[in-house]
Amino acid sequence: MRTAIYPGSFDPVTNGHLDIISRATKLFDKVIVLVSVNPIKPSSFSIQERKELLIKATSSLENVEIDSYDGLLIDYFNQKKADVIIKGLRAMSDFEYEFQMAMANKKLQGEAETIFLTASSENTFLSSSMVKQIAMFNGDISAFVPNCIHEQIKLRLKR
Numbered sequence: 001m002r003t004a005i006y007p008g009s010f011d012p013v014t015n016g017h018l019d020i021i022s023r024a025t026k027l028f029d030k031v032i033v034l035v036s037v038n039p040i041k042p043s044s045f046s047i048q049e050r051k052e053l054l055i056k057a058t059s060s061l062e063n064v065e066i067d068s069y070d071g072l073l074i075d076y077f078n079q080k081k082a083d084v085i086i087k088g089l090r091a092m093s094d095f096e097y098e099f100q101m102a103m104a105n106k107k108l109q110g111e112a113e114t115i116f117l118t119a120s121s122e123n124t125f126l127s128s129s130m131v132k133q134i135a136m137f138n139g140d141i142s143a144f145v146p147n148c149i150h151e152q153i154k155l156r157l158k159r
């Protein structure tokens with residue numbers, strides 16, 4: 001049984017995240033999408049809201065679990081006896097930070113391998129912060145977030 005953990009802010013989940021999740025479900029027996037509490041990064045949605053949106057967005061995928069954690073990723077990784085950490089890479093700009101994180105996690109836990117999945121070409125520009133900016137000015141975000149949660153995100157962000 002191979003378990004992968006896909007950590008992130010998911011504030012909120014976008015089609016880019018969902019693409020990585022569904023591709024990861026084909027590579028691993030179980031994919032845990034982990035809403036991680038980042039004390040430095042300000043967020044718009046509560047942890048509970050982010051989890052609920054993820055649960056709806058992934059309801060058709062059988063081997064996905066949604067969880068949250070406010071400690072060190074590597075402690076969660078050990079607790080779950082996971083095999084791999086999954087990250088999505090959109091552009092070179094993601095690379096430096098993700099590379100550092102992967103190295104740090106490997107120093108903390110020698111067995112923790114990080115696997116990078118490249119973003120699909122239609123999602124390379126897509127980020128949660130872009131979705132939030134468009135929605136706050138009542139722009140159309142329907143092409144950027146899963147259909148089943150589009151209205152909910154729109155209403156929540158409308159000013």
Ligand code: ADP
Pocket residue numbers: 007008009010011014015016017020086087088089090094118119120123124125126127128129
């Ligand atoms: P952000 O706030 O930058 O949108 P998150 O912290 O929620 O991102 O991202 C979690 C993980 O998902 C990271 O590995 C990130 O690189 C990846 N990711 C974010 N957006 C996309 C996308 N559009 N396509 C592929 N991977 C993505």
